[in-house]
Amino acid sequence: MHLLTIDVGNTQTVIGLYDLDADTEPANRVADTDLLDHWRIATNVERTADEYALLFQEFLAFHGFGWTEDVNGFAVCSSVPRVTGALRRFSERYLGFEALVVEPGVKTGMPILYDNPREVGPDRIADAVAAWDLFGGPTIVVDFGTATTFEAISGKGEYLGGAIFPGIDISLDALFGRAAALRRVELVEPANVIGRSTVESMQSGAVYGYTAVVDGMVRRFQNELGALCTVVATGGLSGLIAPLSETIEHHEPWLTLHGLRVIHEKNTHV
Numbered sequence: 001m002h003l004l005t006i007d008v009g010n011t012q013t014v015i016g017l018y019d020l021d022a023d024t025e026p027a028n029r030v031a032d033t034d035l036l037d038h039w040r041i042a043t044n045v046e047r048t049a050d051e052y053a054l055l056f057q058e059f060l061a062f063h064g065f066g067w068t069e070d071v072n073g074f075a076v077c078s079s080v081p082r083v084t085g086a087l088r089r090f091s092e093r094y095l096g097f098e099a100l101v102v103e104p105g106v107k108t109g110m111p112i113l114y115d116n117p118r119e120v121g122p123d124r125i126a127d128a129v130a131a132w133d134l135f136g137g138p139t140i141v142v143d144f145g146t147a148t149t150f151e152a153i154s155g156k157g158e159y160l161g162g163a164i165f166p167g168i169d170i171s172l173d174a175l176f177g178r179a180a181a182l183r184r185v186e187l188v189e190p191a192n193v194i195g196r197s198t199v200e201s202m203q204s205g206a207v208y209g210y211t212a213v214v215d216g217m218v219r220r221f222q223n224e225l226g227a228l229c230t231v232v233a234t235g236g237l238s239g240l241i242a243p244l245s246e247t248i249e250h251h252e253p254w255l256t257l258h259g260l261r262v263i264h265e266k267n268t269h270v
Contacts, residue, residue, distance in 0.1 A: 001072040002036070002065065004056065005260040006087060007123060008043060008078035010146040011169070012236060015039045015059065016257035020072065034261075035254055036063060040236075045082040049089035056090075071095060073268060075260040077102040077122035100264055102126055107266045112159045120159065124151055126259030127234060128159045133262050134252070135230045140221050141255070142214055142248065144235035146170065152221055152229075160225075163217060168210050168237055175202075187240065211244045218247040 001020040006013065016038045039059050047055075060066060074091045076099050078084040084101060091099035100106065102122035108129050114120050123143070128151045131139045141151040148167050152160040166174075168187065176184055185199045193208050195201030222229055233242040234255035242251040252258070 002070050003073040003075060003261060003264055004071050005257045005264075006074075006076045006078070007126070007256040007260065008076065008080050008083045008087070009123065010079055011043055013041050013043045013083070014254075014257065015041070015056070016254060016260075017060065017063070017065075018257075018261050035257065038254060038257065043080060043083060045080060047083070047086060049086050049093060052086060052090045053094045073100070073264050075100045075102075075264040077126045077256065077260060079121055079123060100267055102260070102263060106263065108263055109266050110153075110157055110159050114159070114161055121149075123256055124149055124162065125159065126256045126263065127151055128153050128259070129262050130252070130255045130259030131230075131232050132157050134255075134258070135232065135250070138225055138227050138229040140218055140229045140231045142218070142231065142233045142235075142238070143256070144168065144233065144237040144241060148210075148214075148235075150217055150221060152225060154225075155227070163221075165213075168206055171210075172202075172206060187237070189240065189244065207240065207244065211241050214241060214245055215247045 003018040003020050005016040005018065017036045019034045019036050057066065074095055076084065076087050088099050091097065102125055104118050108125055110129055110132060112120055127141045127143055131141045132153050137153045137155045137157055139153045143149045144167065146167050147164050150163040152162055154160050185202050187206060188203060189207050190200045190203040192200065193204050195204045218231055231248050232250045232252055232255065233248045234252050238251055238253060242248045
């Protein structure tokens with residue numbers, strides 16, 4: 001039995017395939033336990049349910065699987081409503097059952113202490129559920145996506161809230177758009193913090209500057225919570241920032257997919 005998980009972001013969509021028969025005990029889990037494979041595609045609001053069927057079929061074929069015979073569950077968190085609709089239609093037409101979409105009314109096992117819980121993005125909820133499942137609390141999750149988000153989970157497993165600010169790519173796009181003399185650069189760790197060229201200076205600002213922002217925010221979160229917290233990083237650029245950070249302890253690139261797996265378990269008997 002297999003679970004297909006889909007994390008739809010504004011820029012990219014991440015797909016994961018889990019082996020439900022492995023039945024790993026929660027106490028022994030890591031975020032990629034039982035994750036057979038994963039794929040990353042560009043988010044495209046024009047893509048139809050039929051196109052998703054073709055895409056998924058190609059990915060699953062790498063392992064000799066087909067969605068009609070081997071996919072027994074389908075869990076989705078999406079920040080893009082048009083894509084959510086297409087994935088619902090795909091599931092109903094090709095899988096023969098409704099997709100489990102993280103939205104109000106779905107069991108997560110985590111109290112949401114936001115003033116309006118419906119405002120919390122489904123990916124943020126999935127991250128928090130996964131972090132609690134893997135590390136307990138108090139925990140801080142930093143997700144490097146289109147936006148960089150921080151989530152705070154209490155020692156009781158409650159979603160307390162967080163912070164949102166523009167992601168690295170968005171910030172660089174704004175800089176390139178407003179500064180005619182600057183050009184796009186490869187986003188890698190530079191040789192020096194003090195850049196000796198325009199390219200190196202921009203790389204230093206993006207990489208070390210964002211790392212400093214993350215560390216500063218984590219320390220402010222910990223001061224407000226009154227406790228040292230486990231700090232987990234995820235998202236597309238987490239692999240670049242996490243090794244340079246003084247506060248990030250764990251790098252879990254598939255944290256959101258793991259949260260979808262946990263939420264799927266809480267809403268089914270599979």
